[in-house]
Amino acid sequence: MTFPASIREASSPSPLLSVEDLTVRVGPEPDAPALIENVSLSIAPGETLGLVGESGSGKTTTGMAIMRLLPQALDRGMHGRILYQGDDVAAMDAKQLSGVRGGEISMILQDPMASLNPVFSIGSQLKEGLRRHATGEGSLHERAVRALDDVRIPSPEARLANFPHQMSGGMRQRVVGAISLARAPKLLIADEPTTSLDVTIQYQFLELLKALQQRLGMAMLFITHDFGVVARMCDRVAVMYAGQIVEEGPVRDIFRRPAHWYTRALLDSVPTVNSSLERLPTIPGSPPHVGARPQGCRFHPRCANAQARCQEPPPITGAGTGRAVRCWFPLDSERTIA
């Protein structure tokens, strides 16, 4: 079961990235447990698609699969198409991949320390990235300084000699950003890039990312669990639960008229500074493990509206409106935002 192609066409005539029926199993056997199942999504040039979900929902797996960075066993258990500008990334060999990965598609991960090599100066790591992609004017050194300046690192010239451990977490993530963006990628996959940062630093990094996105005209797949970050960063949102996309739509729609019971319940359970609730609405239970996902609608054991029919796989409704939901009994009511 997939999200029909008509939705993708409604959002953009020629998507930059279009993932079709992507399934990743833990091994090549057809009955191996699936981490993600029939994930389809598309991103237009310059657009930001948010991929929201809890841990174990498969959002990181999706991002890694698009970059073909999954561990070998998972990569061999991958089926479906990942069309980047019409070319199928899923079918590429190592050489073609390195062309796409380094330049066209870039990635920022959650932990900046893990993305940087502790024994090299940030200057040498930045230059290594720039060297492989001969774009821009000036010497390598000048371009490195400019790249740091672009991510608003003060006194970039002096900072080039620093090692990762000499910088704060926020600075490190900016360096990672500088390395990823120095090659002017067309698509950036950002996997929880601000989760390890303090909130005031997160805010500034998100603003920076937005500004750079506009300047470079780059598209983003923004993977996060934080609805506040989604509201700030994304044009469209896909909500993942237990390996499937359960709902997709424009960001305003998702927040104002969530159609899936999971999305709705999740949004309601987040406290805000303005709400003076005595108790928070909750979702009972916890997300299922990969090997123990329920039949039919994956959410029905935790759903407030579960009915007998939910034991069967739900259809996807809302096709053609740019708005799709995987539910037997989708919601259709306005939600007030506190």
Place this chain on the structure above:
Amino acid sequence: MTSLPVSVRVALILLLLFVVVALLGPFIAPHDPLAGSLRARLLPPAWQEGGDWAYLLGTDRLGRDVLSRIIAGARISLTVCVIVIAIAGTIGTLIGTIAGYFGGWTDRMLMRLVDLALSFPVILLALLIGAISGPSFANIVIVISLVLWSQYARMARGETLKIRNEDYVDLARTSGLSDMRIITRHILPNIAPPLIVIATLQVGIVIVLEASLSFLGVGVPPPNPSWGSMVADGRSYIVTAWWLCMLPGLAILLTVMSINIVGDALADRINPALRGRNL
């Protein structure tokens, strides 16, 4: 609990076999390990040309039965191992854990002691002790323990430093547990696996050290056989009579490997984080 991997089973059976042999040594040895027969010098193992089925694994340069000597050696070598590792492990773990847990001044003092132990000239010490009190089993145990405890101390200290910062240690403090109880309840069980690995790795070292010390005349006095001294003695005959050092060497190899396999399995088994997890 029922399904042990094949490798662990084989290792366990081998270890059991060595222990039984060591215990029953005098009763099962076909010959007197000390008595040689000059007519039967340097006989190869029975299956080789010129071998004699009376001497299954051949004889050495004095015509002593190699099999009987390996059996007799098992007793000495394994006993030294067990005692040394028990002593060195206890002392080292205790000192390392205390140093790591309390830190500061205590730590600096105890770690100087470890540095001292590491920089100590073992051979000199061994010769000194040997000269003062003559060769004996006790000397060998003391000298090897003095050499090996520092490894446990270092590992125990490093692991303790890691565990000390876990929240559950702070929580134990906020529950009013004494330092001694925190060490026995939380620290020791959590630092045990790497220490067990060290203990298993040291079996080989102990056997070899015991051999060198016996060679220097500090340890078990000749003609009593130990695996180490047999390998040492047979070294010069490696080309002409390979069985003299290869066969006791094989006994050492099998013992060390078996203990390593069992030790690894044990380390996994006592780790409940790995047990009871179903993927």
Place this chain on the structure above:
Amino acid sequence: MSAPILSAEGIGRVFSVRHHGRQHSLHAVTDVALALQPGRTLGVVGESGCGKTTLNRMLLMLDTPTTGTVRFGGTPLAELSKAQRQEFRRAVQPVFQNPFSSLDPRMWVGGIVAEPLSTIPGLTRKDIDQRVGEVLEAVGLRAADAKRFPSEFSGGQRQRIAIARAIASRPRVLMLDEPVSSQDISIRAQILNLLKDLQDEYGLGCVFISHDLATVRFMAHEVIVMYLGRVIERGAAAAICTAPSHPYTKALLAAALPPDPDAPPPELPPRGELPSPLVPPGGCAYHTRCPLAMEVCARIRPADLAAPHGGSAACHLLDPELAQ
């Protein structure tokens, strides 16, 4: 107002650290005062490096303040008798952020939960087992879970085990250090509700430490906001979390991104990085990042001034003469 169970007067903690081969004094916490009433929750808000962890450790008697006094039921911690110390250990229980680090992987859940009971004299094995079963059920687990290992539980269930342990000895104070920030969103609301229920049921005084104003608003009655070891604003939770007076708290509020795509842009967005706590800025510690900083802010450290929300804030802008 009744007498506070736990209070602090002017407490500070200075660490001696080596940095680039030189000895420095790190002022982790400076001059913090607070009082915790039964049945009330005090929110402590701040980002990493603000001193909230050190404050927590001092209130838990895991660390000793270099200045000032922490009092338990009116008695300074340093003067507690042995029996009073034991009572403190029973009555004040922490819940930490990471339920993977706070449960010893080599112990049964039952053993973990029973640990605070092990130092209470006169309890039989049967009493302990019964209490463990009770508290496991109180946090939404089963009594039979005592016979399992922590590794068999999910992150949310582990945090419930940590909470069960914290309430096992019938404490009067819970010290909650970011208890939900490592949890999934659908689990957070469950844990927060559970903590509130337990507080109501047992009349617990809680200290709730968090960087997230929205969660603090939900949990706390009063709030203190910390920056580089000092309290820079205090007041009622609803007021601090919606209409703060200090520019730093305003920046925190702006950074607490609302789950609303149509939220208006914030009044004072955060900027700059946390200065090194080894060489904190003179005057107001926040002046290097403050968009409203005046010349005086770099020179003179502002006193706690009455704020419009009824609490107080350490900011020169609240001084009518300087603000002109």
